[in-house]
Amino acid sequence: MSDAAHNSLVAHQFDDARQQQEAATVGMWTFLITEIMFFGGLILAYMIYRNQFAESFHAASRVLDVWVGCFNTCVLLVSSLTMALGVRAAQMGDRKKLVLFIIATMIFGAAFLGVKAYEYAEKFEHHLVPGPTFHFHGVPGHEHAPNAEIFFSLYFAMTGVHALHMIVGLGLMTWLLRKSIKGTFSKDYYNPVEICGLYWHFVDIVWIFLYPLLYLIDRS
Amino acid sequence: MDTTSTVERVSATGIISDTIRTNFLNADYGIKSWLLTKDHKRIAILYLISITVFFMIGGAFAAMIRMELITPEADVFTSEAYNKVFTTHGIMMVFFFLIPSIPATLGNFLVPVMVGARDLAFPRINLLSWYIYVIGGLFTLTALVLGGVDTGWTFYTPYSSTYSNGYVMLTGIGIFITGFSSILTGLNFIVTVHKMRAPGLGWFRLPLFVWANYAASLIMVLGTPVVAIGIVMIALERGLGLGIFDPRLGGDPVLFQHIFWFYSHPAVYIMILPGMGVVSEIMACFSRRHIFGYKFIAFSSLGIAIIGFLVWGHHMFVSGQSSYAGIVFSLFTFIVAVPSAIKVFNWTATMHKGRIVYSTPMMYALGFIGLFLVGGLTGLFCASLGVDIHIHDTYFIVAHFHYVMVGGSVMAYLGGIHFWWPKMTGRMYPEGWGRFSALLVFVGFNLTFFPQFIAGYLGMPRRYHVYPPEFQIYNVLSSGGALVLGIGFMIPLIYLFWSLKYGEKAGPNPWRAAGLEWETTSPPPTFNFDYQPVVDHEPYNYSEIDARSSATVSTHSVQEEQHV
């Protein structure tokens, strides 16, 4: 079907670029709703157990390094900023800036994962990973923590699933980077940058919830 | 648009053009043109073939169950093997047949055509969803070959997370992966319905089949991720030793049941809603009437999808959940029956004073209404707190959900396959054989599952292969019925294959049905229409169609002989 209105950037099933862009945006939002439900299951488990084992959760939460978490939160927020600037650059058709901002986003994303890996390693050293080697005797002022293992199980499940989403995000960024170096994107066609940006911001927002839920529950 | 099309538009009266024209089937040959296709119609066929394979595997395991249960003693299987057999039957049928059945085959084929689009919004994601489905299926089959899994399709913890010796991980991974195929299909439908409708096709001109698939898509998108994370939590517990449901650490195994049923109850509506959509189409066409209460049917689909998310606790009345929660879940379960009943009333009203044609699709649709009615009403027994304590985990429950899932979904699926077979393949199936097997399925089904209501009510528990001898009569009846049912399923498989080569040529609209899909050729061209369809009338305008065609002479004899 060779339609005059169809240029190479509009897929055959769409009438025009506008319909294509709207469809992609609705599609990504629908996917993000799916993601909310996915994390929702974990957050439900967290809510129930925190309510049930408040003491253990408070004690276990104190072991996490609030400043490392804070640093990582900042890193991720900055990556969201560079992502937003990247989308802006794509809209303006500024290829050089777009490439630059995507690379910056990737660096910050990788830095987040690096810090996360360091935190995981530390947990292994201190026998805070659930399983046969786990032992936790509380922190000063919070010695009674019989259910701390559940907290750490949820800690690893939640941050692990989040980290997996970061890795997928980095994959998307690599794909965007290749395309933007090739010059695929222009003022008229920047939709992929936009929807990958949506995904990136979403993963960022998930962390904004995870950070207080895991690190900040007993820091008065 | 392309105005130099080789063949003129064929009129809706059923005159068959003899010119061989390019359609989506003969557009390209070779295995690669199928495995790398982005055409929603070809992907629908790929799905059709693969779900049929899984249906046959699930059916084989059903046969094993019925064989074992003929006598009260253990004849064929050990207890452990029997556990694996019914688990495999459940997993294959639920996750690999029922959930994708109508949406991924008929929905995939028809939704874009019905909205007048060239394809779904994301054809590549559509193909991806099929590959994901197949890969998930292969994981599960691998687990089966290696030794199977014995947890039941429900994977209750802590048995699944700690004690079971079966291949829980591998099966879980398979189901997790397959879940994404369903999410992607739902996502594609939602975007397509929102953004790709043809000019003039407002929401209230959409066929009810599209409404039903849209509602089912909402459940796929909102529910599937929740069971996915539940499976992830089991995998983390089994594989890495994290303990989220582990009672030893203070974890709550019932939490898993909540997460599981939050999806798996609405999943029943993923199976039944598209079936209801099929029935609405068939009912209007073969009653030759405008569907009664269009808006009621459309909104009741959405109502079912929404309220369906609030009833999951009815699976857990005896699991130790709070009795207040039980009351609320029971209440909502009664409420969710209302929109289903609205549909049944509207279908009945559609038939009232209609000129009913007892074609094969109509027989399946009528069978659907009868069986779904029994399944739905016995559902109210199960939803009553007091009664459920008596019938919980008995064959009464087994009979109830088979009436809904097989009597409902599978009947609608077969009806839909017959109704749109001429559109999909360009060939008619043999009508006589069609009616005969529809009757056989109906009789066989009732013979299989009605005795289970009685056995269950008298106390026969599910999931046991050794039972007190007084239940034998019901089990013998049931196994005999299963044989009839199995034959009823095999016959269409044979004649549908046969019809691909020898079936009568169908023409664009053999049923003189309303809807955009009947305006294009059979089978449709790759981009569905040779022109941009524009909708300027209400749906189900059967009185207009019949008034128009009574003026002209129909050359197609199939309908003539069907007028009873």
Ligand SMILES: [Cu+2]
């Ligand atoms: Cu239910």
